Amino acid sequence: MKVRIGSGYDIHRLVPGRKLILGGVAIEHSKGLLGHSDADVLMHAICDAVLGAIGLPDIGQIFPDSSDSTRGIDSGKILKYAADAAAERGFTIGNVDAVIIAEEPELSPHLANMRRAIARILRVNECDIGVKVKSNEGLDSIGRGEAIAAFATAIATPPRRAAAKVLRR
Numbered sequence: 001m002k003v004r005i006g007s008g009y010d011i012h013r014l015v016p017g018r019k020l021i022l023g024g025v026a027i028e029h030s031k032g033l034l035g036h037s038d039a040d041v042l043m044h045a046i047c048d049a050v051l052g053a054i055g056l057p058d059i060g061q062i063f064p065d066s067s068d069s070t071r072g073i074d075s076g077k078i079l080k081y082a083a084d085a086a087a088e089r090g091f092t093i094g095n096v097d098a099v100i101i102a103e104e105p106e107l108s109p110h111l112a113n114m115r116r117a118i119a120r121i122l123r124v125n126e127c128d129i130g131v132k133v134k135s136n137e138g139l140d141s142i143g144r145g146e147a148i149a150a151f152a153t154a155i156a157t158p159p160r161r162a163a164a165k166v167l168r169r
Contacts, residue, residue, distance in 0.1 A: 003094060004156050006052025010044035011142075011149035022100060022107065022148070023114025023131060024076050024121070029105045033148060036065035040075035041150040042131070046096055046118060047075070049154035050082040054091050076121055083122045090159030093122050097130040098152035103145045107133045 014020075018032025023042040033039035048058045056062070063070045063078055086093055096118065100107060115129040122129070136143035 002158060004053045004055070004091075004158060006049040006054070006154045006156070008045035008048030008050075008052065008058075008152040008154070009149070010041040010048070011147055012039045012041050013141075013147050014145065020105070021075070022110070022150075024117030025110050025113045027105060027107070027110055036071060037063070037073045037078065038075050041148055042098060042100055042114065042152070043075035043079045043118070045150040045152035046098055046122075046154065047079045047082045049096065049098075049152040050079070050086060050093065050122070050156065053093075053154045053156035054082075054086045054089055054158075056082075056085060076117070079118070079121045086156055087123075091156040093124050093128070094155035094157055095124070095128040095130070096122065096152060096154045098132070098150055100131065100133045100148065100150045101136055101142050102133065102148040103135055103138070103143055 012033035012035050014031040015034045016031050018034060020027045020029040020032040021038050021040045044059060051058060059078055111131050114131050115126050119126045119129045141147045142149055
């Protein structure tokens with residue numbers, strides 16, 4: 001069976017006066033992520049991974065930060081766009097694996113809720129979503145608590161006829 005793999009990355013600066021939202025979950029913290037949307041780096045990285053796996057451009061091209069219509073958009077809607085685009089093209093999302101890199105706050109208690117929110121949007125089982133948290137051990141802007149980043153990988157299975165066309169090439 002042919003599968004396609006996509007990868008995604010995002011980073012946003014932490015600033016006072018913004019809500020911290022990661023994986024669709026609001027997290028109590030003194031700072032939030034700065035961005036044109038709600039700046040959910042985890043959702044953005046996963047979205048880019050899904051879009052890459054199905055051969056579409058990244059979210060910056062689809063949802064440019066110069067557009068007033070997307071200012072403050074819930075990143076769940078951005079991920080839903082990717083999930084819908086995959087389904088419309090006949091792709092099945094196999095699994096997603098992601099890593100959040102942050103010094104604080106403590107994110108481990110929120111991982112199950114993040115997995116649940118992501119799985120619901122992608123229309124997959126929770127067991128098909130992996131989310132881990134790592135520290136940057138005090139190094140660089142993330143280590144100093146100035147930013148949070150996320151990496152993600154997604155696997156998508158193309159429709160059978162698309163896979164057959166690729167195999168015949």
